[in-house]
Amino acid sequence: MDKAEAIRVFESLASAVRLDVYRLLVRQGEEGMVAGAIAAALDIPATTLSFHLKAMSHAGMVTVAQEGRFLRYRANLAQMRDMVAFLTEECCGGQPGKCLAPPEPAACTPETPATRRKG
Amino acid sequence: MDKAEAIRVFESLASAVRLDVYRLLVRQGEEGMVAGAIAAALDIPATTLSFHLKAMSHAGMVTVAQEGRFLRYRANLAQMRDMVAFLTEECCGGQPGKCLAPPEPAACTPETPATRRKG
DNA sequence: CCCACCCTTCCAGAATACTGGAACTATTGA
DNA sequence: TCAATAGTTCCAGTATTCTGGAAGGGTGGG
Numbered sequence: 001m002d003k004a005e006a007i008r009v010f011e012s013l014a015s016a017v018r019l020d021v022y023r024l025l026v027r028q029g030e031e032g033m034v035a036g037a038i039a040a041a042l043d044i045p046a047t048t049l050s051f052h053l054k055a056m057s058h059a060g061m062v063t064v065a066q067e068g069r070f071l072r073y074r075a076n077l078a079q080m081r082d083m084v085a086f087l088t089e090e091c092c093g094g095q096p097g098k099c100l101a102p103p104e105p106a107a108c109t110p111e112t113p114a115t116r117r118k119g
Numbered sequence: 120m121d122k123a124e125a126i127r128v129f130e131s132l133a134s135a136v137r138l139d140v141y142r143l144l145v146r147q148g149e150e151g152m153v154a155g156a157i158a159a160a161l162d163i164p165a166t167t168l169s170f171h172l173k174a175m176s177h178a179g180m181v182t183v184a185q186e187g188r189f190l191r192y193r194a195n196l197a198q199m200r201d202m203v204a205f206l207t208e209e210c211c212g213g214q215p216g217k218c219l220a221p222p223e224p225a226a227c228t229p230e231t232p233a234t235r236r237k238g
Numbered sequence: 239c240c241c242a243c244c245c246t247t248c249c250a251g252a253a254t255a256c257t258g259g260a261a262c263t264a265t266t267g268a
Numbered sequence: 269t270c271a272a273t274a275g276t277t278c279c280a281g282t283a284t285t286c287t288g289g290a291a292g293g294g295t296g297g298g
Contacts (some may be wrong), residue, residue, distance in 0.1 A: 003135070003138060006132070006138065007132075007133055007134065007135060007138060007250095010129045010130075010132040010133035010138075011129075011133045013125070013126075014124065014126060014129035014130045014133045014245080014286095015286085016122070016126060017286090018126065019122060019126060019129075023252095032263095033209040033245090034244085035245060036243095036244065036245080039245095043286050045287075045289085046245065046246085046288085047245090047246080047247085047248095047287075047288050047289075048243085048286075048287055048288060049245095050245065050246055051246095051285095051286070051287075051288090052286090056247085066294095066295095067295075068244090068295060068296065069243060069244045069245080069295045069296065070244065070245085070295095071244075071246090077290095080206060084203050084206070087203070096267065115252075117169060133273085134255095134256090136256090142277065153275095154262095154274075154275060154276090155273095155275080158275095158289085162272095164257075164258050164259085165258090165274085165275065165276085166257075166258050166259075166260095166275095166276080166278095167256075167257055167258060168275095169276055169277080170255095170256070170257080170258095170276095171256090173276085173277095185265095187264095187265060187266070187274090188264070188265045188266065188273060188274045188275080189265095189273095189274065189275085189278065190274075190275065190276090
C-alpha cells in the first residue's frame with residue numbers, strides 16, 4: 001500500500017456515514033449487503049449512499065458484486081489489514097523498539113490456539 | 120475509543136500534509152520535534168501547520184509539551200494502537216472466525232516489556 | 239417490447255475544510 | 269522594560285466534499 005492509497009483508506013473511515021456503512025458491512029460478513037438494504041438500514045438517500053460507497057470501493061475498503069439488478073457490497077478486511085500493516089511499517093521502520101507491541105491479537109483469536117492468552 | 124474519537128483519528132491521517140507530519144514524528148520517536156522544525160522540514164507555513172497539529176492533537180494522535188518558547192510534538196503510538204484495536208473489535212465482535220488473522224507481528228519484534236500496556 | 243426496479247451518474251446548492259497573512263500571547267534574553 | 273522569537277488564533281478567501289433530486293443505464297418479469 002502506498003501513501004495515496006492509505007489516504008483514500010483513511011478518508012473512507014473519516015465520516016460518520018462511512019464508518020456506519022463499513023461497520024454494518026463488517027457485521028454482515030461474507031453475506032454482505034445489497035445497496036438498497038444498506039440505505040434502508042441506515043436511512044440514507046440512495047444517491048448519498050452511492051456517493052460514499054463509490055469512495056469506499058475506490059479505496060478498496062469494500063468490494064462490489066453484481067447480482068441481477070442488485071449490487072452486493074462486502075467489507076474487504078484484507079484492505080484493513082494492509083492499512084494496519086502500512087501503519088506498523090511506518091512505525092517500525094524508524095523505531096523498532098518503540099513500535100506497537102503485539103498488544104492483544106487474542107481479542108480475535110481466529111484459529112490459532114497458540115495466540116491465546118489471559119482473558 | 121468511541122466512534123467520534125475514531126473519526127477524529129481517521130481525519131488526522133486522511134490528508135497528505137497530516138500523514139507527512141505524523142510519519143515525520145513517528146520517525147523522530149521519543150525525541151519528537153518542535154513546531155518550527157516540522158514546518159521547516161516539510162516546508163509548510165506556520166499557520167497551516169498549526170491548524171493541522173491542532174486537529175491531530177485533538178484526535179490524540181500527537182502529544183504536545185511546552186519547552187520554554189517551543190512546543191514539542193510527539194507521535195502518540197498508543198492512540199494508533201487503540202485505533203487498530205477499535206477496528207479489530209468492530210471486526211471480531213460479529214464475525215470472530217472471519218476476523219483479521221494475526222498477520223505478522225514479527226515484522227516489528229518489539230520485545231520490550233515496557234511497551235506492553237498503554238500509558 | 240415494455241415497464242418496474244435497483245442503482246448510478248449528473249448537477250447544483252450547502253456545508254465543511256484548507257490556506258496563509260496579520261495580529262496576538264507567551265517566553266527568553268539583554 | 270523592551271526587543272526578538274515561537275507559536276497560536278483570527279479571519280477571509282479558496283478549495284473540497286457532502287447532499288439529494290432528476291435523469292440515465294442495466295436487469296428481470298410479464
